[in-house]
Amino acid sequence: MDLLLLAAIAREPLHGYGVVEAIRDASAGELDLAEGTVYPALYRLEGAGLLSSKWTTVGGRRRRVYRLTRLGRRRLERERKDWNAFAGAVKAVTA
Amino acid sequence: MIDGYLHRLERELAERGVRGASARRVLAEARDHLVELAEKDGTIEAFGPSRQVAAEIAAQLATTRTIRSTYGAFGVLAFVGFAYLAFMAVVGREESPDLFGARHELIGVAAALGLALFPQVAFVAGCLALWRALRLRGAATLSSEELDIIRRRASVALAAAGLAAVSMAAWSLEFRVDATLLTLAAVSFLAVGGGTAAVARAGRPRAFGGGAAGDLFDDLGFRMDPWHFAFLFAAAVAFLGFAGGWVAEGDPGGGLVWATFEGAGVLACFAALGRRLALRR
Numbered sequence: 377m378d379l380l381l382l383a384a385i386a387r388e389p390l391h392g393y394g395v396v397e398a399i400r401d402a403s404a405g406e407l408d409l410a411e412g413t414v415y416p417a418l419y420r421l422e423g424a425g426l427l428s429s430k431w432t433t434v435g436g437r438r439r440r441v442y443r444l445t446r447l448g449r450r451r452l453e454r455e456r457k458d459w460n461a462f463a464g465a466v467k468a469v470t471a
Numbered sequence: 472m473i474d475g476y477l478h479r480l481e482r483e484l485a486e487r488g489v490r491g492a493s494a495r496r497v498l499a500e501a502r503d504h505l506v507e508l509a510e511k512d513g514t515i516e517a518f519g520p521s522r523q524v525a526a527e528i529a530a531q532l533a534t535t536r537t538i539r540s541t542y543g544a545f546g547v548l549a550f551v552g553f554a555y556l557a558f559m560a561v562v563g564r565e566e567s568p569d570l571f572g573a574r575h576e577l578i579g580v581a582a583a584l585g586l587a588l589f590p591q592v593a594f595v596a597g598c599l600a601l602w603r604a605l606r607l608r609g610a611a612t613l614s615s616e617e618l619d620i621i622r623r624r625a626s627v628a629l630a631a632a633g634l635a636a637v638s639m640a641a642w643s644l645e646f647r648v649d650a651t652l653l654t655l656a657a658v659s660f661l662a663v664g665g666g667t668a669a670v671a672r673a674g675r676p677r678a679f680g681g682g683a684a685g686d687l688f689d690d691l692g693f694r695m696d697p698w699h700f701a702f703l704f705a706a707a708v709a710f711l712g713f714a715g716g717w718v719a720e721g722d723p724g725g726g727l728v729w730a731t732f733e734g735a736g737v738l739a740c741f742a743a744l745g746r747r748l749a750l751r752r
Binding site for chain 2: 377416417439
């Protein structure tokens with residue numbers, strides 16, 4: 377979950393709904409998250425200093441937009457590397 | 472539809488101890504999300520049941536706040552530790568007063584014992600709280616039982632630090648009224664109050680129940696009989712007390728008094744606080 381959220385927000389700053397949409401679109405609908413449960417994960421990542429957020433107004437509507445911090449970018453790189461190693465190993469075994 | 476959902480979510484959050492600014496932020500973000508969802512899908516079901524969302528948010532906040540308040544509590548303990556060392560340095564510049572020569576003998580003796588005992592309890596309980604918090608910091612959410620143990624350790628550490636500050640003030644009033652000493656005691660007490668409020672606030676959101684929490688040996692990474700461990704630890708502390716007492720008092724008899732006090736103190740604290748601090752089950 378953390379990797380998905382960080383990767384989605386790394387492309388561009390997003391609000392909660394935007395994060396869910398970005399993950400759904402990038403995965404061609406395969407990853408369809410329970411949308412309300414994205415927020416606890418976002419709060420946790422923000423609390424860990426991996427994301428920052430602020431209120432903005434878009435089309436007269438207030439929304440909280442999340443962006444990756446420098447620490448978050450470093451964590452994303454590490455998580456990506458770990459995931460690729462894991463996925464490569466599973467692929468090698470199951471091929 | 473959206474207002475009804477938000478009303479239920481607000482109620483569910485409040486039932487789980489999420490109120491005030493935290494709840495307002497969650498509700499504002501949820502409203503924005505639900506409006507977009509309704510515009511696109513004509514329904515808000517994909518957001519999930521309000522009960523589940525509230526429970527996950529409360530568990531998340533409970534975990535984050537407990538870990539953070541424990542770091543804060545340790546910062547407060549470090550501050551009080553420095554204040555205590557400064558206090559002892561000022562006190563140590565003059566000859567030790569007669570322990571039974573205080574204005575109120577009982578208070579004087581209690582203050583002196585408190586100055587020896589409470590900082591040590593604060594140090595040990597604070598280290599235990601910090602170690603558990605650091606060990607489990609990577610977990611997405613922690614069970615309410617684990618969080619209770621961390622907060623309990625931090626609370627005991629802060630309470631002991633508060634009593635150390637009271638002992639500092641009492642000692643100063645009984646033996647030597649000194650503005651520097653009283654200021655150190657007062658500032659320490661205020662800092663402890665701040666740390667205690669943060670730990671208490673961290674306990675409001677309700678986390679998920681997850682079974683029994685680990686004990687001291689889960690923290691240490693090995694397992695043995697808790698009382699055997701307590702006796703070994705007490706013996707080690709008593710040995711250090713003996714060495715310190717011998718050096719400070721200039722004779723081995725003084726060292727023996729210190730060793731007895733330290734060793735008995737460790738065992739008494741283990742008996743009194745063992746279960747509360749999850750030193751034993």
